[in-house]
Amino acid sequence: MFKELPPNYRPLEESTVIDYVRSQADRLNGVFRTGEPLEAVEVGDGNLNLVFKIWAQDDPERTVVIKQALPYVRLVGESWPMPADRARIEAQALDVEYRYCPQHTPRVYYFDPEMYLIVMQNLNHHIVMRKGLIQGIKYPHFAEHIGVFLAKTLGMTSDLVLDYRTKKEEVARFINPELCKITEDLVFTEPYRKTERNAYHKEIEPQVLAFQADEALHVEMAKMKEKFMTHAQALIHGDLHTGSIMVNETETFVIDPEFAFYGPMGFDIGAVIGNLFLSYASHEVRSPDPEKRADFRRYLTDTVIDLWHVFEREFQAIWDQVDPMDMPKGYQEDYMLRVLHDTAGMGAAKMMRRIIGLAGVEDIRGIEDVEERSIAASLALNIGRALLLEREQMRTIEDLVEVATACKPTYPWTD
Amino acid sequence: MFKELPPNYRPLEESTVIDYVRSQADRLNGVFRTGEPLEAVEVGDGNLNLVFKIWAQDDPERTVVIKQALPYVRLVGESWPMPADRARIEAQALDVEYRYCPQHTPRVYYFDPEMYLIVMQNLNHHIVMRKGLIQGIKYPHFAEHIGVFLAKTLGMTSDLVLDYRTKKEEVARFINPELCKITEDLVFTEPYRKTERNAYHKEIEPQVLAFQADEALHVEMAKMKEKFMTHAQALIHGDLHTGSIMVNETETFVIDPEFAFYGPMGFDIGAVIGNLFLSYASHEVRSPDPEKRADFRRYLTDTVIDLWHVFEREFQAIWDQVDPMDMPKGYQEDYMLRVLHDTAGMGAAKMMRRIIGLAGVEDIRGIEDVEERSIAASLALNIGRALLLEREQMRTIEDLVEVATACKPTYPWTD
Numbered sequence: 053m054f055k056e057l058p059p060n061y062r063p064l065e066e067s068t069v070i071d072y073v074r075s076q077a078d079r080l081n082g083v084f085r086t087g088e089p090l091e092a093v094e095v096g097d098g099n100l101n102l103v104f105k106i107w108a109q110d111d112p113e114r115t116v117v118i119k120q121a122l123p124y125v126r127l128v129g130e131s132w133p134m135p136a137d138r139a140r141i142e143a144q145a146l147d148v149e150y151r152y153c154p155q156h157t158p159r160v161y162y163f164d165p166e167m168y169l170i171v172m173q174n175l176n177h178h179i180v181m182r183k184g185l186i187q188g189i190k191y192p193h194f195a196e197h198i199g200v201f202l203a204k205t206l207g208m209t210s211d212l213v214l215d216y217r218t219k220k221e222e223v224a225r226f227i228n229p230e231l232c233k234i235t236e237d238l239v240f241t242e243p244y245r246k247t248e249r250n251a252y253h254k255e256i257e258p259q260v261l262a263f264q265a266d267e268a269l270h271v272e273m274a275k276m277k278e279k280f281m282t283h284a285q286a287l288i289h290g291d292l293h294t295g296s297i298m299v300n301e302t303e304t305f306v307i308d309p310e311f312a313f314y315g316p317m318g319f320d321i322g323a324v325i326g327n328l329f330l331s332y333a334s335h336e337v338r339s340p341d342p343e344k345r346a347d348f349r350r351y352l353t354d355t356v357i358d359l360w361h362v363f364e365r366e367f368q369a370i371w372d373q374v375d376p377m378d379m380p381k382g383y384q385e386d387y388m389l390r391v392l393h394d395t396a397g398m399g400a401a402k403m404m405r406r407i408i409g410l411a412g413v414e415d416i417r418g419i420e421d422v423e424e425r426s427i428a429a430s431l432a433l434n435i436g437r438a439l440l441l442e443r444e445q446m447r448t449i450e451d452l453v454e455v456a457t458a459c460k461p462t463y464p465w466t467d
Numbered sequence: 468m469f470k471e472l473p474p475n476y477r478p479l480e481e482s483t484v485i486d487y488v489r490s491q492a493d494r495l496n497g498v499f500r501t502g503e504p505l506e507a508v509e510v511g512d513g514n515l516n517l518v519f520k521i522w523a524q525d526d527p528e529r530t531v532v533i534k535q536a537l538p539y540v541r542l543v544g545e546s547w548p549m550p551a552d553r554a555r556i557e558a559q560a561l562d563v564e565y566r567y568c569p570q571h572t573p574r575v576y577y578f579d580p581e582m583y584l585i586v587m588q589n590l591n592h593h594i595v596m597r598k599g600l601i602q603g604i605k606y607p608h609f610a611e612h613i614g615v616f617l618a619k620t621l622g623m624t625s626d627l628v629l630d631y632r633t634k635k636e637e638v639a640r641f642i643n644p645e646l647c648k649i650t651e652d653l654v655f656t657e658p659y660r661k662t663e664r665n666a667y668h669k670e671i672e673p674q675v676l677a678f679q680a681d682e683a684l685h686v687e688m689a690k691m692k693e694k695f696m697t698h699a700q701a702l703i704h705g706d707l708h709t710g711s712i713m714v715n716e717t718e719t720f721v722i723d724p725e726f727a728f729y730g731p732m733g734f735d736i737g738a739v740i741g742n743l744f745l746s747y748a749s750h751e752v753r754s755p756d757p758e759k760r761a762d763f764r765r766y767l768t769d770t771v772i773d774l775w776h777v778f779e780r781e782f783q784a785i786w787d788q789v790d791p792m793d794m795p796k797g798y799q800e801d802y803m804l805r806v807l808h809d810t811a812g813m814g815a816a817k818m819m820r821r822i823i824g825l826a827g828v829e830d831i832r833g834i835e836d837v838e839e840r841s842i843a844a845s846l847a848l849n850i851g852r853a854l855l856l857e858r859e860q861m862r863t864i865e866d867l868v869e870v871a872t873a874c875k876p877t878y879p880w881t882d
Contacts, residue, residue, distance in 0.1 A: 211696050216651060217644040219696075224639040229632040236631060245792050267795055274798040281626050281634075284697050377660050380682055383689040 055137050057123060060166040064120055066094050069104045072167075073116070079162045080171065083114050099127040099411070100134065100310070105174055115176055116161060120169035121310070135230050138310045139168035144225065145312035146170070148287055153204040156197055156304050175305050178298035185294060185331040186415055188339070188348050195355045197304035198297070198324055199362025206317040207370035209287035212379075223284050228313040231290065232281070235311065239401050240277035243408035244270055252408045253417070255426040259433055259462055260408050272440050276397045284314035292323040293402065293413070294331070318394020321363065326399030326436070327413070328352050329456055330406055333432035334415040336461070337424035353453050360395075360449035364388065389447065396443035396452050403436035423464075430463035470552050472538060475581040479535055481509050484519045487582075488531070494577045495586065498529050514542040514826070515549065515725070520589055530591055531576060535584035536725070550645050553725045554583040559640065560727035561585070563702055568619040571612055571719050590720050593713035600709060600746040601830055603754070603763050610770045612719035613712070613739055614777025621732040622785035624702035627794075638699050643728040646705065647696070650726065654816050655692035658823035659685055667823045668832070670841040674848055674877055675823050687855050691812045699729035707738040708817065708828070709746070733809020736778065741814030741851070742828070743767050744871055745821055748847035749830040751876070752839035768868050775810075775864035779803065804862065811858035811867050818851035838879075845878035 064072055069092045077084055084090060089109040096103035101122060107115035121139035125132040143163035150157040159173040184191065211219050242249055244264055252260050263269055289296070290311030298305040332352045339345045371384050379387075406413045407429045416432060419425035435456045442455050479487055484507045492499055499505060504524040511518035516537060522530035536554035540547040558578035565572040574588040599606065626634050657664055659679055667675050678684055704711070705726030713720040747767045754760045786799050794802075821828045822844045831847060834840035850871045857870050 211693070216648045216696075220642045220644040220647070223699075224642045227635045227639045229635040232635070233631045241793055267797060270792070270795045271797040271801065274794050275801065277793075278626070278802075281631075282699050284638075284699050377685070378656055378692075379689050380685045382682060382686040386686065386690065387693075 055135060057136060058166045058168075061136065061168060063102060063122060064104065064118065064167075064169070066092050066104070069094075069106060069118060073106050073118070073171075076162075076164075076171070080116060081161065083116055083161075084108055096126070100125055100138075102126075105176070107174070112176070115174040116171050117158075117174040118169055118171050120167060136168040138228070138231055139163065139170060140165060141226060141228050141231070141312055142308070142310035143170050145287065145289070145309035146172070148209060149201075149205050149289075149306065149309065152208045153201050156201040156306055158298075158305050158307055175298040175307070178300045178303065178305060180295055181297040181299045181304075182294040182327070182331075182414060184299060185328075185352075186334070186338075186418065188335070188344075190348070190351050191299050191301070191304070193302060194299060194304055195358035196362050198306075199359040200366050201304070201306055202317075202321055202324070202359075203363045203366030203370070206286040206288065206320060207367050209314075210285055210317075210370075212370050212374050222287060223314045226287060226313045228290075228311065231311045232313055232315075235290065236277060236281065238409050238411060239405045240273060240280060242410070243405045244273055249410040250408055251410050251412060253422075253425060253429065255422055256407070256429045256433070256463065258465055259430055263404070263408070263433065263437065266437075268441060269437060272397065273401060276394075276401050276440070279316050279394065280319060280398075283316040285316050286314065287312060288315045288317065288320045289323075290315065290319065292320045294324075294327040295413070297324075316394050316398065317391050318396075319398045321360075321391070321395040322398030322400070323402050324359065324399075325356050325395060325452075326402035326439075327415075328356050329399065329435050329439075330403055330413055330415050330432055332456070333428045333435060334419065336431050337419065337421075337428050353457060356453055357449050360392075360452075392446060392449065392452065393443045396439040396446060396455075400436040400438075400440035400443075403432050403439075407432050407436075426463045427461045430461035431459060434459040434462060470550060472551060473581045473583075476551070476583060478537060479517060479519065479533065479582070479584070481507050481519070484509075484521060484533060488521050488533070488586075491577075491579075491586070495531060496576065498531055498576075499523055511541070515540055515553075517541075520591070522589070527591070530589040531586050532573075532589045533584055533586050535582060551583040553643070553646055554578065554585060555580060556641060556643050556646070556727055557723070557725035558585050560702065560704070560724035561587070563624060564616075564620050564704075564721065564724065567623045568616050571616040571721055573713075573720050573722055590713040590722070593715045593718065593720060595710055596712040596714045596719075597709040597742070597746075597829060599714060600743075600767075601749070601753075601833065603750070603759075605763070605766050606714050606716070606719070608717060609714060609719055610773035611777050613721075614774040615781050616719070616721055617732075617736055617739070617774075618778045618781030618785070621701040621703065621735060622782050624729075625700055625732070625785075627785050627789050637702060638729045641702060641728045643705075643726065646726045647728055647730075650705065651692060651696065653824050653826060654820045655688060655695060657825070658820045659688055664825040665823055666825050666827060668837075668840060668844065670837055671822070671844045671848070671878060673880055674845055678819070678823070678848065678852065681852075683856060684852060687812065688816060691809075691816050691855070694731050694809065695734060695813075698731040700731050701729065702727060703730045703732065703735045704738075705730065705734070707735045709739075709742040710828075712739075731809050731813065732806050733811075734813045736775075736806070736810040737813030737815070738817050739774065739814075740771050740810060740867075741817035741854075742830075743771050744814065744850050744854075745818055745828055745830050745847055747871070748843045748850060749834060751846050752834065752836075752843050768872060771868055772864050775807075775867075807861060807864065807867065808858045811854040811861060811870075815851040815853075815855035815858075818847050818854075822847050822851075841878045842876045845876035846874060849874040849877060 070090045092106045102120040104118040121136040123136045124130045125134050146160050161171040289309045296308045335348050438455050446452050485505045507521045517535040519533040536551040538551045539545045540549050561575050576586040704724045711723045750763050853870050861867050
């Protein structure tokens with residue numbers, strides 16, 4: 053079914069990873085000294101891979117991360133095989149992202165094609181953005197950073213910049229069927245039908261069933277799925293939720309592009325915005341203080357607006373490279389508007405799947421109080437539905453935010 | 468720049484092709500008897516390849532065609548290199564088309580990857596459709612045949628039918644950068660700017676210059692080019708004009724899919740329809756008898772309408788295979804409407820490039836009388852522009868035909 057595993061492939065363990073690192077020390081630009089004592093811990097909390105942190109015993113700042121692909125979905129086990137070759141895709145995508153946006157891409161020391169692993173920078177002064185947002189931490193530079201990352205990585209890998217041959221060869225190099233299939237099923241299909249893998253909390257079932265019976269929603273979601281499957285616009289990250297972003301006060305890094313392929317730009321931008329609105333929905337209930345709630349939610353909507361404006365500003369540098377006779381101003385405006393509409397629709401898909409589908413997010417599913425969790429989930433669903441169905445009326449990012457902030461939770465049910 | 472030529476590659480000549488065929492006789496399903504006298508002639512009238520007809524001296528019905536790719540553009544010479552590997556793409560595309568629609572695809576005996584040539588059925592009882600249309604010959608089964616061909620080859624190679632992995636592997640297999648680049652330049656770009664390769668007749672220059680200064684036209688053409696470059700919807704033929712169709716009273720064959728790649732369905736359907744409208748424009752002047760003119764033009768517009776309805780009818784069989792929960796009726800209708808809009812826009816692009824750009828068509832450029840030729844060319848340009856700019860208002864194929872038939876030539880200029 054998949055490419056066979058290389059003969060030397062073996063999953064690492066905490067007990068073997070240090071020997072592995074020692075054997076490759078000359079590829080690490082001198083991070084570790086020959087023979088010095090190292091320590092390692094396995095920290096993978098994702099669904100698919102092993103992740104090890106390795107550091108020098110006498111200086112934890114000299115450290116690397118190893119991410120190794122398993123030939124199956126870790127969350128489920130060997131019954132769900134998954135090609136370890138995705139590590140190659142991830143390494144190649146990191147390479148492209150680093151080329152265009154090194155300040156927001158972890159540094160890769162090397163990719164080991166025999167072991168399907170990547171040795172890279174340990175972002176040990178950063179936390180997963182989702183966790184920060186749950187704690188109500190504001191990241192003042194995030195909008196600027198992610199807007200730049202999106203414009204550079206999407207714009208520079210599109211037909212607007214790449215020559216005709218490179219673009220098409222890159223499409224072929226990033227063909228990524230199995231990982232795309234996960235998205236096709238879990239994001240675009242299963243939430244809208246009764247399936248065993250959906251994992252919503254029982255309390256919001258009435259709204260889930262209403263969504264699953266909603267013909268207009270099915271039609272628009274089918275269009276978004278088609279676009280995901282056919283629109284080879286740019287090399288997209290493919291999984292750019294707030295769990296794939298590492299942040300602190302001053303820095304932002306995007307990690308984990310194993311889902312990368314040539315797809316619609318709006319899928320990445322929508323992933324960021326959709327996840328900010330998931331946080332927004334969760335902060336409907338997260339603090340007992342209404343002013344604090346409103347303040348954090350304003351931070352989130354301001355971030356959505358700001359990151360789009362940064363994206364537009366940085367994308368202008370791309371437009372400045374193209375021939376205005378082939379791509380006149382009116383075309384450029386139409387292009388950006390279509391990216392905005394895709395962003396809304398894709399963001400909507402990313403939100404709703406997190407409430408209804410297999411893979412939830414801690415922002416919402418982690419709320420312990422059933423009432424509060426249901427209010428947040430219901431609000432997230434309604435924002436998703438509105439962003440999807442009203443996307444083509446939007447002209448600006450402010451319109452998008454207005455559509456989202458006009459939504460209310462349906463829960464508690466009145467009938 | 469391209470894949471290197473295989474060491475045994477050599478362009479065939481009339482004097483060497485018979486020996487070549489003899490050496491491969493066992494791969495021809497007994498068409499020729501061992502050692503019998505054969506005759507051969509080179510008949511390539513296209514821009515890119517060598518084409519030989521070979522037949523048994525005592526029975527011309529036992530015959531094959533050999534199409535061999537040259538490593539450069541034949542029309543221009545070795546200064547314009549072109550990968551001979553396009554013969555592989557053509558052989559693979561013929562294979563796919565034969566799988567889904569054998570009745571309208573020439574039979575391939577074999578593809579020789581060392582010589583970049585295809586040995587196939589000689590359609591010796593058929594003529595190039597363009598030549599038939601110029602003579603005013605009606606093909607009563609053409610609409611039915613081409614509608615079936617389009618629905619089968621496009622629908623069956625799309626995500627609607629192919630499983631997720633096969634589709635993506637097919638996209639990679641049919642990456643075809645150099646041939647796509649020809650279309651990107653000659654169809655979508657050069658006609659709308661001043662370039663040396665444009666080859667319009669001087670008499671229509673005022674209208675050409677007006678088109679080249681038309682901002683709305685530039686904007687819409689840029690959208691069509693983007694769609695051509697990014698919309699991996701189905702395996703398209705990529706060059707489906709009436710010169711790629713061999714017909715007679717009862718049969719229709721589509722040949723020459725060397726431009727094949729994963730692109731928008733509307734590009735193929737638009738190529739057919741655009742070329743029928745080029746014929747329509749030429750028949751504005753082709754006969755001195757107004758009734759005869761009107762009659763043939765009615766045949767052409769009826770053909771456009773009929774072939775679309777056949778396409779829709781046959782495509783319904785595709786829709787019947789998909790899950791209506793994922794792809795509800797409203798989505799299916801929207802999908803077909805978008806294919807119609809693409810058809811109009813792509814057909815428009817195919818028409819206008821034939822008037823302004825490098826590669827003209829005999830239907831129009833072959834009209835000897837300058838006045839008449841200018842009227843036909845002017846009408847073709849106006850039909851193209853209208854189909855492009857009014858496409859999104861169309862709801863049916865009848866709307867499309869109405870837009871086209873409402874057009875008049877601008878020539879002779881009144882100011």
